[in-house]
Each structure stands twice: as structure tokens, then as C-alpha cells.
Amino acid sequence: MTPRPSPLRRPSPLLLDGVAIAMALLDVWAHWDIAEPLRMACALAAAVVLLLRRRQPLLTFLLTLPAVLLSDSVVACLAALYTLASLSRPRTLLLLCVLAFAFCDTTALPSPSFDLTALSRLIPFGYSAATAAAAVFLGQLVRTRRDLSLRLTEISEARDHQQLLTAQAVLAKERAQLAREMHDVVSHQVSLIAVRAGALQVGAKDADTKEAAATIRRLSVQTLDELRHMVGVLRASGGHPTELTPQPALSDIQRLADSSGIETELRTDLPEGLPATVQRAVYRTVQEALTNTRKHAPGAKARIDLVHADGSIRVRVTNTAPTQPPLPLPGAHHGLIGLRQRAELLGGTMTAGPTSDGGYEVCVVLPAEVTG
Structure with missing residues (x-):
């Protein structure tokens, strides 16, 4: 204005x-x-x-x-x-x-x-x-x-009101266009992945292949559900408040590790009743670290340590060296940047880097009590 x-x-x-x-x-x-x-x-x-x-x-x-x-x-x-x-x-x-x-x-x-x-x-x-x-x-x-x-x-x-209406109209148009792209392109491709994974699960004879196909199909279906909800949010165009997808909590980390397709070891001593913002930050840190491990270190094992000490929450996700060459997957390289920004907004810190044995480690330290 x-x-x-x-x-x-x-x-x-x-x-x-x-x-x-x-x-x-x-x-x-x-x-x-x-x-x-x-x-x-x-x-x-x-x-x-x-x-x-x-x-x-x-x-x-x-x-x-x-x-x-x-x-x-x-x-x-x-x-x-x-x-x-x-x-x-x-x-x-x-x-x-x-x-x-x-x-x-x-x-x-x-x-x-x-x-x-x-x-x-x-x-x-x-x-x-x-x-x-x-x-x-x-x-x-x-x-x-x-x-x-x-x-x-x-x-x-x-004039200010007219400018606000114009900005809202432009935003609504962009949101509607983005919703169409997500529905027509992304949802379609994820649906194909789910269908092919289901066919592979039925036709495969190897147990490991069946398990991998089942995991791919489950994750694809979950992604489709989240995409459909996100498309609904975008199509609302700001007219009425839209219910957001339920936000993850500490209780969801075990399921996240089990469905990651990686051999993981989870150790946690976090107390109950942590602020929702801290719980989401912990979950997103583990999610991003496991995603990077799956993309860049095929065959590696991961260890998740969630520790509460000295009034701080320490999240450390470490993976071993990959046993297979990584696949050339697309990525915007914004995941770790987003984790660092999230940690800084909550008053914490984030470090990441390779380990001496050829693996990789992501460590986030957050205050146990977050105001605001």
C-alpha cells in the first residue's frame, strides 16, 4: 500500500x-x-x-x-x-x-x-x-x-482497498494455476507410481522386492492424500479458512522410520509435553535426514538419536557410508537450508557434514521451551 x-x-x-x-x-x-x-x-x-x-x-x-x-x-x-x-x-x-x-x-x-x-x-x-x-x-x-x-x-x-483486492485476485489466480498443475501433473505421476508399485508387489516373487514395492505403494498413496488436501487448500484461494493437514508429532517418528525403506535405529529419551513447534521441528529434521540418506546413500544404515539434556533437545541423524552408487535424482538442495532456518527461528542451531567413516551426520539443537 x-x-x-x-x-x-x-x-x-x-x-x-x-x-x-x-x-x-x-x-x-x-x-x-x-x-x-x-x-x-x-x-x-x-x-x-x-x-x-x-x-x-x-x-x-x-x-x-x-x-x-x-x-x-x-x-x-x-x-x-x-x-x-x-x-x-x-x-x-x-x-x-x-x-x-x-x-x-x-x-x-x-x-x-x-x-x-x-x-x-x-x-x-x-x-x-x-x-x-x-x-x-x-x-x-x-x-x-x-x-x-x-x-x-x-x-x-x-485506492488501498482496490490494490488489496487486485493483489488477492492475482494470488487467487496463481493458487488456482498451481492447484491445476499439481492435480494434472504431479498427482497423475504419483498415481502411476502407486499403480506400478502395486503391480510389482503382486507379480514379484522375491520377498525383499515385495516389501520394497509395498513401501513404495504405501508412500505413494500417502503422498496422493497429502497432494489432494494441498490442492483443496490452494483452490480455497483465501476465501475461507481451510483445515490444514494434521501436523506431525514425536509419536509419528517411529512410523516415519519404519516406512523410510532404510534400516534405522531409533533412540529417544524426549519427555512428553514439548511445544508443538519443537515436535514439528524434530520430526522434519528426521524426515529430511532420512530422505537425503535414501537419495544420496543407497544401502546405508541410519541412526536417530533424540536426547533431552541441559534444557535442550538434540536431534542427531547419522548414516553410514553407502553400499551402492547413488541414483541421479532431481533436487533443489533446499532441504538442509530449510532445516537451518527452522532451527534459527526457534532459537536453535543446525550443523551438517560428512563423518570420518564416509557417512553423513545432521545435528539440530533446539531449546526445550519455546515461547510465542
């Missing part, structure tokens, strides 16, 4: 009200006349009434008009008119308020005299009307700026 610039911090409304009242009081002080207590009291009341300008802008303007009519203090009324213009939209109302201010400003009480036909009255009236119009224009400008800012915020949010 496009980052938005942080808006400028506006002064608090209480501070702005204080400034408006202070300016109104300064205007009263500039026109103070001790001989006119009623007029001065009216001007002071108009300054205090500004406290209502945000909640009742029209009422505040009407209450400050007498101060303009009775005295020369006009700041309070102009402030009320500005607030009314910044919060109100009807232009007819604002025009009437401008005319009312100009009339009160050019009329003197208690002996009013108002004659627009005389040039001496028309010019002051125009000046007062222009002053009031300036306050109205300023208020309308502030209102327009505020509306424009809100509109820009809405447009920005709509």
Missing part, C-alpha cells in the same frame, strides 16, 4: 477558543469607555459567549450582534461569523448574517440613523459588509479544505 504522509497536527480546540476570546477581550480593552458601563458589559458578554461558538454557531452569532450595535467591539461577532461559515453550508443564511453585521456596525443606538442613499452611510456600510464577507470567505475556505482533506482520505483508502 502507498504510505500516506502524516497530517499536520492541528491546535487543540480549547487553545483556539482561548485565542478567540483573548482577541475579543483585547478589542474590548481597546474601545474601553468607563462612562458607558452598559455598552462595555455587552461587549464583555459577547467575548464570553464565544465559548458556545462550536456547539451553537448561529446562536453565538446572534448573541454577539448586540455588542456590534451598542459598542465598537466587533471581533467577537466576526469570530462567531467565521465559525458559522466554517460549519454551515447555506449561503443565503451567511448572506443575511453579513447584512445584519453591516447594519449593526453602521447603526448607532440609542438614536439610530440609517440611510443608504447618503454616500457617507453607503461607504461605511460597504466597508462593514466587506469585513464580514472576509470572515465568511475565510470560514468557507477552512470548510472546503476540511472537506477536501476528508475526500482525499477516502480516495486514498479506496
Whole structure:
């Protein structure tokens, strides 16, 4: 999403009200006349009434008009008119308020005299009307700026939402394409492997060949089930939460070793109740190590040691030297990298390398307690 610039911090409304009242009081002080207590009291009341300008802008303007009519203090009324213009939209109302201010400003009480036909009255009236119009224009400008800012915020949010929808649509398309590829290509080929392994199991006379074919067929069927579930997850395209395949635990390691097609020896003293993340990491470590042994060291034996000591879980999988030349099988060489990254995410370490007898060893050390 496009980052938005942080808006400028506006002064608090209480501070702005204080400034408006202070300016109104300064205007009263500039026109103070001790001989006119009623007029001065009216001007002071108009300054205090500004406290209502945000909640009742029209009422505040009407209450400050007498101060303009009775005295020369006009700041309070102009402030009320500005607030009314910044919060109100009807232009007819604002025009009437401008005319009312100009009339009160050019009329003197208690002996009013108002004659627009005389040039001496028309010019002051125009000046007062222009002053009031300036306050109205300023208020309308502030209102327009505020509306424009809100509109820009809405447009920005709509654009971000559209970008999110576009990204989700692209992701859904890629997931659907990947699901089709897995279903049409991978599932088909694994199905053929299962069928051929089943035929080999039925037709073979050698016991070892039958056992190997049965193992291949069982693993193929298990892989097909996982592929079908994964295709269902991909086709969900993020629309609704999809149940994931049950995650492996320590209790599944023995079955993993038995179905690996390798002669293995498992030794474990791990306690129960380890965090699920640790159990998955242990299982994936053993799984990856046995897979690499089967691919790169045919005929080798494997030993799995799962030890709990000093608050750590140590997983060591060691295989002997191969007795047959390895087959040229495809691989992305990401398995050990993934194990290292998984161990580091859990706060552990991972080492791997050849042994002195020509074999290979994978060792992962994880903390027994993992938070988060």
C-alpha cells in the first residue's frame, strides 16, 4: 500500500477558543469607555459567549450582534461569523448574517440613523459588509479544505482497498494455476507410481522386492492424500479458512522410520509435553535426514538419536557410508537450508557434514521451551 504522509497536527480546540476570546477581550480593552458601563458589559458578554461558538454557531452569532450595535467591539461577532461559515453550508443564511453585521456596525443606538442613499452611510456600510464577507470567505475556505482533506482520505483508502483486492485476485489466480498443475501433473505421476508399485508387489516373487514395492505403494498413496488436501487448500484461494493437514508429532517418528525403506535405529529419551513447534521441528529434521540418506546413500544404515539434556533437545541423524552408487535424482538442495532456518527461528542451531567413516551426520539443537 502507498504510505500516506502524516497530517499536520492541528491546535487543540480549547487553545483556539482561548485565542478567540483573548482577541475579543483585547478589542474590548481597546474601545474601553468607563462612562458607558452598559455598552462595555455587552461587549464583555459577547467575548464570553464565544465559548458556545462550536456547539451553537448561529446562536453565538446572534448573541454577539448586540455588542456590534451598542459598542465598537466587533471581533467577537466576526469570530462567531467565521465559525458559522466554517460549519454551515447555506449561503443565503451567511448572506443575511453579513447584512445584519453591516447594519449593526453602521447603526448607532440609542438614536439610530440609517440611510443608504447618503454616500457617507453607503461607504461605511460597504466597508462593514466587506469585513464580514472576509470572515465568511475565510470560514468557507477552512470548510472546503476540511472537506477536501476528508475526500482525499477516502480516495486514498479506496485506492488501498482496490490494490488489496487486485493483489488477492492475482494470488487467487496463481493458487488456482498451481492447484491445476499439481492435480494434472504431479498427482497423475504419483498415481502411476502407486499403480506400478502395486503391480510389482503382486507379480514379484522375491520377498525383499515385495516389501520394497509395498513401501513404495504405501508412500505413494500417502503422498496422493497429502497432494489432494494441498490442492483443496490452494483452490480455497483465501476465501475461507481451510483445515490444514494434521501436523506431525514425536509419536509419528517411529512410523516415519519404519516406512523410510532404510534400516534405522531409533533412540529417544524426549519427555512428553514439548511445544508443538519443537515436535514439528524434530520430526522434519528426521524426515529430511532420512530422505537425503535414501537419495544420496543407497544401502546405508541410519541412526536417530533424540536426547533431552541441559534444557535442550538434540536431534542427531547419522548414516553410514553407502553400499551402492547413488541414483541421479532431481533436487533443489533446499532441504538442509530449510532445516537451518527452522532451527534459527526457534532459537536453535543446525550443523551438517560428512563423518570420518564416509557417512553423513545432521545435528539440530533446539531449546526445550519455546515461547510465542
